[in-house]
Amino acid sequence: VSVPAGEARRPRKSWTIAVRERALASWPPETLLADRQPSYVSSWIYVFGVLSIASLVVVIASGTVLSLKGPGWWHFTGIGHFFNSIHLWSVELFFFFMVIHLWGKYWMAAWRGRRSKVWITGAITFLVAIPCALTGYVSQQNFDAQWISTQAKDAMNSAGIGAFFNLTNFGQMYSYHVLLLPVAVVALVIAHVLLVRKHGVVPPFPLAGTTSKPGTAASQGGAGQGPTASPDRPGDGGGASAESSPPEPSREGSP
């Protein structure tokens, strides 16, 4: 069958087209890179999610510098020690922000509205980040690494994990730390963020004694306007003012 010049015939069962259409349906550009948020996204607690990811960026960047020079570099150069310190403190910040983010989401019950996958990917990210950090501690090649590896091996061995995950094997732990586990953490974070973009930020609980729905006029005092949000708060998009509901709300605010 001939097709017009410049147009290729679209196969009926193209995997590529199926993936593209599925991806665009779940994450249209205005959802993936949203330029607006529901007006209830107005609290400092929202900032800890992006701070967790920002800390992870610093962790990976400083770890990359350390990797470029090799595992022994930071022990005998001032600049190496500086980057090791950046790596350490960004890891501490990453866990600090992540734990606050996690608690914040717990008290919002952020799994509501069929967002359980968002919670699950976040929780698994936290759990995978723990061995990612542990393998870093035992890759330090100092007394800390000696002590932690000889102590932590007992827990691993008792559960049979030590048979294939040997904390006293520097080469194996270094591989886990600079490649395998970071890839897992980053993949989980990407999945988590994509799910957040797809489902939107969880809406507030309905007020007690009401059956009003979030985002309806009744739930907002019948005015049809969003609540007055503080324009200087993070998560508010840099201080822009609230706008009224559009006729066809885009998906970034849709649960």
Added chain:
Amino acid sequence: VTRSERRRLEDEAARKWTGAYRSYDLVKEFCIAVGVALALAVVLTILFSSPDEKPSTIQQWSRSDPVDFVTTAVSELDSSSGTAGYGPPYNHNSDGQHMAFIHLQKWLGVSHPIDTAKDFVIAPLQAIPGQPALQGAISTYQSAPSKQQMAWTDAYTKALGNAKAGPGGAIIVTPGGSGPVPTMMSSLLSFAQGGGLDGALLTSKQFYQTDYTKPLLFMADGGLLSSRAQADHLLGNQWGMMNETGSFPGQTWLWLYTFWYQIKPFSTSANADILVMTVMGALSLALVLVPFIPGVRDIPRWIPLYKLIWRDYYRSAG
């Protein structure tokens, strides 16, 4: 909340938001957040730096505490050390830890075989050239019945109880009835003090080596690492799992993990590690499954901290 009520609330929370929107610059917020995280990390680095205590070596250990080194070496020779009796994944000398009928440590088998007498003592000594008296002592020891070997090592271990460090790194001991063991231990001590044992325990079939299991386990059987750890509040009963050398924050996210080791029955159990791993595994699974656990998923509704988070929204909604 009834099932139908829960379903209704789920539907409401999943519904498209039809209220007001605020403009929002995702990319700008992310860039600012990266800048803030980087600035915080740099400030903390400038203020506090990071710890880096030099590692211990067998050479350093044998020089600073030769009696402890030789005592440990004898325990490796007669298989009474912690590593010798550890079980899987190092040897079959015990079943390791278990919980009820679940013996994961035993079931996963010996993946890193270690014969402490051969690997930590005999083989390194056999590699020392030009010492016929030493090689004769090794032959005598190896050809003796195990009962005789045990009598020699017991006698020497008893003598080491009264031993002192002598000049030049040697030890002063009166080894009555110890057979060839004093000759072997004297050579092993000299070998270690010269740095030879550090290398010998790393040697494998290939030139390149990254597996420090043998030297680390040998050192961990002695007192050097634990005495340094105690000074740095890193022992298990000091909540050491979440501590760091010096005054630096360590893996503070392991606080719950190390907490269990402080209380009974974990603190007194021979199977503490597998018990704590099981508890933490269950709690980790519970964390992942919070949205599906009745009660746990309802606490945020019962204790309305959400009113603080969304106070602007509720104030506006009246």
